[in-house]
Amino acid sequence: MKSKLSLIALGTIGLLVASCSNTSSIATPSAPSSTPSSLPPSTSPTSSTLSSSSSSSVQTVVLQNYGYSFVGTTLNASGGSLSANGLTWDYGSLAYAGPGDDRGTQIGSSKKPQTDPWTIETDFGESVVIKEIEIVLATANGGSGKYAVEAGDWSSSGTFASQAMEDRTLVKITDLAISATDFSLSLSSQASKALYLNQIAFLVETASDSALDLSDSSVDIGGDTPDEPSKEDPIVPGKGEVPDINFEPISSEVYYADVDFSASGPTLENTLHELVSDMHFTSYDDARYMLQYTDESLTQPGYVYCTYDGANILAEWKRGTTWNREHTWPQSRLIIGEDSHAKNDLHNLRAANNTINSGRGNQYFDEESGSSDSYFPNLEEDDFRGDVARICFYMAIRYDGLKLSDNPNEELSVSMGKLSTLLRWNKEDPVSDFERQRNDRIYCYQHNRNPFIDHPEIADRIFE
Numbered sequence: 001m002k003s004k005l006s007l008i009a010l011g012t013i014g015l016l017v018a019s020c021s022n023t024s025s026i027a028t029p030s031a032p033s034s035t036p037s038s039l040p041p042s043t044s045p046t047s048s049t050l051s052s053s054s055s056s057s058v059q060t061v062v063l064q065n066y067g068y069s070f071v072g073t074t075l076n077a078s079g080g081s082l083s084a085n086g087l088t089w090d091y092g093s094l095a096y097a098g099p100g101d102d103r104g105t106q107i108g109s110s111k112k113p114q115t116d117p118w119t120i121e122t123d124f125g126e127s128v129v130i131k132e133i134e135i136v137l138a139t140a141n142g143g144s145g146k147y148a149v150e151a152g153d154w155s156s157s158g159t160f161a162s163q164a165m166e167d168r169t170l171v172k173i174t175d176l177a178i179s180a181t182d183f184s185l186s187l188s189s190q191a192s193k194a195l196y197l198n199q200i201a202f203l204v205e206t207a208s209d210s211a212l213d214l215s216d217s218s219v220d221i222g223g224d225t226p227d228e229p230s231k232e233d234p235i236v237p238g239k240g241e242v243p244d245i246n247f248e249p250i251s252s253e254v255y256y257a258d259v260d261f262s263a264s265g266p267t268l269e270n271t272l273h274e275l276v277s278d279m280h281f282t283s284y285d286d287a288r289y290m291l292q293y294t295d296e297s298l299t300q301p302g303y304v305y306c307t308y309d310g311a312n313i314l315a316e317w318k319r320g321t322t323w324n325r326e327h328t329w330p331q332s333r334l335i336i337g338e339d340s341h342a343k344n345d346l347h348n349l350r351a352a353n354n355t356i357n358s359g360r361g362n363q364y365f366d367e368e369s370g371s372s373d374s375y376f377p378n379l380e381e382d383d384f385r386g387d388v389a390r391i392c393f394y395m396a397i398r399y400d401g402l403k404l405s406d407n408p409n410e411e412l413s414v415s416m417g418k419l420s421t422l423l424r425w426n427k428e429d430p431v432s433d434f435e436r437q438r439n440d441r442i443y444c445y446q447h448n449r450n451p452f453i454d455h456p457e458i459a460d461r462i463f464e
Helices: 007-019 265-277 284-294 354-360 385-398 419-428 433-446 456-463
Strands: 002-008 046-053 058-069 081-085 087-091 097-101 104-107 120-141 143-151 154-162 169-173 176-187 195-207 303-305 312-314 323-327 349-353
Touching: 007 385, 046 176, 058 087, 097 312, 104 120, 120 154, 143 169, 154 303, 176 195, 265 456, 284 323, 284 349, 284 354, 284 433, 323 354, 349 354, 385 456, 419 456
Parallel strands: 002 046
Antiparallel strands: 046 058, 058 195, 081 087, 087 120, 097 104, 104 195, 120 169, 120 176, 120 195, 143 154, 143 176, 303 312, 323 349
């Protein structure tokens, strides 16, 4: 509801919203601000009415404070619109639409940077007066970007950059009086890094009988202050939607007690096949919830660590709208019999950004070559080359009929590769702590381990 205030208060409010010096254009911050000095008050839409009265007439105007946080928001790569706190925002297609995290919604990536300006805009549906603008932006580490703001006949632009993940740039413009019916923000990358839109906020003045009501919040504004990552409780099996474990943890030394790792070739392969085939089968549906535990981020508890782009996404399963189950060895290459449980094997399944999951298809792995048949697994800074190699090695020895080859399209329904590339990646990208944690946790559900995570050196002796 809009409450009326005396015009005498206008001078006081004007001082509050114009606490910075008069700014007719946006100045580029000298350095990214990891602790913005000022943010929209609570980011919740508010409004107040100012009245001017005389013996002959009464004139009223309304100050409405708008704010929307893009933290946790994932946009559509082909463009679209979203309704947020009383306004509808239309946006164009993106070079890459990454999952929203604590930095905001991701625009572009290191592999697909947003070099062409990307624009998000809204129409107020009437003429308003914009009094103040605040925008919070970020980039991937070491990146830089350019922004451009337009409202009516007014425009301004600048640059922003982030040297660390927690850095945010606050763009704040006060003491404005822009008459406009629309507002737009354009972003473009000046380096091969991802951009992040964290927040848009502004103070507008409208007539008291305006149909525009920004205090009607149709979308919850979420997220903590930009310099503090969201904190969630660690995933606990048996709590909430995550199933309890089926087996107690076991050390790799105990698990491989009867394996002679000095052997090689078919001898070692057959021994490991028998060992890892002694497993507890899980369902594909249950995998949605088990992956919340097995793929939990080491750096951000309560989030899953996604393959290929390294994004941390809130672990809660939301019908696959934020993350999904990625088959590292694609399903269409697992045609080895109706009774096979290969589709459900947790070692092969990884949490992945849903847009990436749908975009890879059944491509085999190889160096980035531009071929539509092959896929390079590093979309951002994190290295997943060794991860996918070791998963493929496991699948090849676990399931009879599957093959690793340098010509994986010759037997498309059962082959994967490229073998020589995977063997090299296994050496160049060593086993990570995340892989070790994941291997331990999968055992607690499936009762088997991936030998190529515990002993990566055996890959050459089995497959060369």
